[in-house]
Amino acid sequence: MGDWQGTWKSTGGKEAPLVAQVIALGDGAYQANLLDEFDKRIPALVVLQGKEADGKVAFNGKAADGKLRGSEWTGAIEGEKFTGTFKGEPSGTFEMKKVVRLSPTLGAKPPEGAVVLFDGTCLDHWQTRDGKDSPWKLLPEEKAMEVRGGGVISRKKFGDCKLHLEFRTPFMPKARGQGRGNSGVYLQGRYEVQVLDSYGLSGESNECGGIYGCGKPIVNMCAPPMQWQTYDITFTAPRFDAEGKKIKNATITVIHNGVLVQDRTEVPNPTAAHWGGDPKEPGGLHLQDHGNPVQYRNIWIVETKGEM
Template identity: 40%
Template sequence: MTAPFRVLAAVLFCVPALAADEGPHGPTYTSPLEAGEDFDFQGEFLGWQRPQGTHRSTQRIGLQVISRGDGEFLAVKHLGGLPGDGGHRRDQYLYDGRRLGAGVFLLGDITDLRVHFGHADVLTKDGRTIGRLERVYRESPTLGVAPPEGAVVLFDGDQPDRLRDVRLTDEGWLAVGAETSDRYRSFRMHGEFLLPYQPKARGQARANSGFYLQNRYEVQVLDSFGLEGVENECAALYRQRAPDENLCLPPLVWQTYDIDFTAAEFAGGERIAPARISLWHNGVPVHRDVEITGKTGAGQPEGADAMPIRFQDHGNPVVFRNLWIIDTTDPAAREIDWLDLPLRAAPMPIAHWPPPCLCSPGR
């Protein structure tokens, strides 16, 4: 089985240096080099804490720090580790704070946090350190995976001939708004996307896009890093079903969707079986062979006919790469080697601990 999520150093520095674009929801950054001081503190941390400040034992914890613009931050502490790596949705603690000098200070109900660029401390209310976490950078195990023999390459950086309404960025990535030239019923698909950093945007204005399957059913794309992971956030079946776990990484980090979609069946114009989907977000199953109850609100009406796949333009500069698909309408195509993906969300191992030195430029 492919080991979910790899940890790597300086992965954030593998994206282009574009300037910020000031929009109605605040600035939009497409490069960490232009993103400002707050961006340096946003991200994931992993380490330990002594429960109730005792010296008897320690417990593993994960931390996600979210920039909200103008020096304001939220943070979520996960007992057991980060999402997909032992953390549990029911064991979360929320913090609120701001940047002060060379650090970010956040207050919680029971403990407080002090965050620096490379590490974070857990503090008692009287200021004693009872935990230490180190900064980690995680990467999907299916990032950059090559298409198997028999797959159709939709986009690999060259001028695509399997897409229409194509716009490429200066870096050669696919911009939002394209759709497949071919039409599909059932398929397996791999796609990679990168979210812009929009610290002042909120809710559906924060890096919104989507994979519109058959132009009918939307798998939501959104900057949901550190959020609850509800039915209109990243990897949700939009307004139908929340992902089993929120595996959204911070903005400006490449992420993956691996999709196994089975088309709805019709007879005599009536639907006799709903569409079904399995979805792996960053290598972790977040929908396991679940029913899609109907089309997304703005989607095309359900029917037996094949339809294109669209990469939704919602006004945000989300970009895509390494898109490929296997048409599985013919059941024999399901014998094509796809991906070694887990069927159950086992704890997500960390490949390098402590993380490599951040002074290295990485890839």
């Protein structure tokens, strides 16, 4: 499972980069998306289906489109290597090695003046919707907290701000769609940046890095489950005139694992399952409980007060 990187070589001597996203599907089944490169919204060269047996995962598949259309691929993962052959026009071999690609902002320290909402030591800055203490599980060794017992919201409320947050989706290979590592980060309790194990998927507005129902991520930067990820979010609250009429929508910029996935995306209305409140007023940071044990850590906010 996870990321692989290497090359393919044709029998005619051509060599080109090749990467793979290998997704666990449960009961020993896997899918491998073979691509030209990571971190781009591009179609797969070929999608392979695999099955685990005798200490390895054997794959096969046929390229449906693109420059390798019609070629038939077979391969296997054994240990830290993913190797195989392909036949057609062209024919050749491929070899990749396991790689782990971490966000460059993992572990980012809060700057002077930041509001630290969670540093791994306590849940004091969080409450339930009705004002009770957070029921989430504290994980001291990970300096993290785990979703359980309902959503939570920060006691402090915010307007314009910059947010750093780290999260980890659970390993749920048999789950699909919105049932696979689902949570959400709601700015002001109203505007959701989705959290989901959508590793290797197309990148929709209801997947990781999406603004729910409003904006697809520029590229799907979701890491494999059980790997810590980062959101670095810039939020500008909606603006209203003296009569209370909205004159400017909220905007959200999202850097997911170091890559821009939302660029000042306008959010005209609070997104689905928001926690309400007057959009003219500041609101807390809400972390959603969608029934999956997603974990969070290293959460801090810099209040910008219209400085962006």
